[in-house]
Amino acid sequence: MTATSSAATHQTHDRRAVVIALIALVLYNAAYLVSWALSSPQPAFGDFFGLWSFGKFAALSGAGIYDPVALARYQQTLNPALGGGGFPYPYPPTFLVALIPLGLLALPVAYVCWISVTFALYGLATLGRNWRSLDGLALLAAPTTLINAITGQNGFLSAALLIGGLRLLASHPIIAGALLGLLAYKPQFVLLMPVVLLASRSWRAIVSAVATTVIVAVVTSAALDPWIWLQWVMKFPDYQAQLGANQASLDHMMPTVIAGLHALGAPPPVGITVQLVLSCAIVALVGGAWRRGITDRAIALVAVGSIIATPYAMIYDLPMVAAGIAIHWKARVDAGEPIATLEIGLVIALGVCLLVMIGHTVPLAAALLLVLLVLSIAGVFDRSARTVAALNVAPPAPG
Secondary structure (H helix, E strand, O other): OOHHHHHHHHHHHHHHHHHHHHHHHHHHHHHHOOOOOOOOOOOOOOOHHHHHHHHHHHHHHHHHOHHHHHHHHHHHHHOOOHOOOOOOOOOOHHHHHHHHHHOOOOOHHHHHHHHHHHHHHEEEEEEHHOOHHHHHHHHOOOOHHHHHHHOOOOOOHHHHHHHHHHHHHOHHHHHHHHHHHHHHHHHHHOOOOHHHHHHHHOHHHHHHHHHHHHHHHHHHHHOOOOOOHHHHHHHHHHHHHHHHHHHHHHHHHHOOOHHHHHHHOOOOOHHHHHHHHHHHHHHHHHHHHOOOEEEEEHHHHHHHHHHHHOOOOOOOHHHHHHHHHHHHHHHHHHOOOOOOOHHHHHHHHHHHHHHHHHHHHHHHHHHHHHHHHHHHOOOOOOOHHHHHOOOOOEEOOOO
16 A cells, blocks of 8 residues: 555544544534423523623723622623622633723623634634535534533633734744734733743744733833722732632633542642643643644643633633644644544543533542643654654744
8 A cells, every 4th residue: 555545544534533523523512402402491691791891990990890799780780680699700800901882882792792802813823715515514513612602701712812923933933923912911820921932932922922911011001090009919819819718619611620639629739739730741742842843732732722721711712722632623623644543432431521510529530641641742642653653844034
């Protein structure tokens, strides 16, 4: 068998595997969605109500957004069904740039705009012009897409900024840096960015990311409140304390190692130690990959590794993982490289696990699957992957 025919055979088998996985996920998603709709009454528009209310309240009160009592009281006027509860605002002021325009719209209209626009950006960042393809259908059918749409959360936006920034580093470093600077609205997902930018020697992107962060800080301070950043810094410890007090109720929604160990009853020092060790391992893995070049494999490692490296992530944050897998698999298929059977199994298992986690506690399952997945992407289980040149290499150069 010639190399060309062998590559074509691999490509056909891989596409068949993707189609089978896609059909299985679509059927599972549909069954899950019906079950979810028929279960106990769900809050209208999920967590998006909180995002929408943040925009409305910030437009009126500026730095008052960091007063949880005043914010909850305002949210209760918008939705009396909240009772005495509400949604606190833990994000930096940066996020308000996107939320205030949404707050000017009616809630249903704002929800449709939010999900459709952020998903479009997510698809564009991940697939570019190839979005009208099997890969685009797979991204749409991914359980991470369903979860983010149901909750109305910001996972599409985070993934679009992360993946878009990484994919543009070689060709448009200034734009890439700006996108990664905007990602700082969720600080836990920029932990690996210094490693990536320094290892790839992307100097212009570093300057752009810092400049973007400073510009957004100045704009939000001037437009909303001169003291809004100080208020965020001062109130953040209170939010952390509230998070710690409610950790048990959040563990089942968090695919992180530290949350899984907490759910199993491990003492906090054990969870912190294991999390730190894993984070350091991911830093080393990502740094080594990015020193060798800006590749699809390196991007996928960051996308999956960002969830492993942070102690705080929710299941609605995992569209970036789906994007990383899509990029990695497409590169392998295009290059005539086989997709590891182990990876296909891990991805299906992870998708099912995430949907189960919405209503049930499955300690450490998602975290373990993510660790195995990042090791598989890195080629740890594949001898040939360690001897073959990386896919789609763009050698690092000062940029």
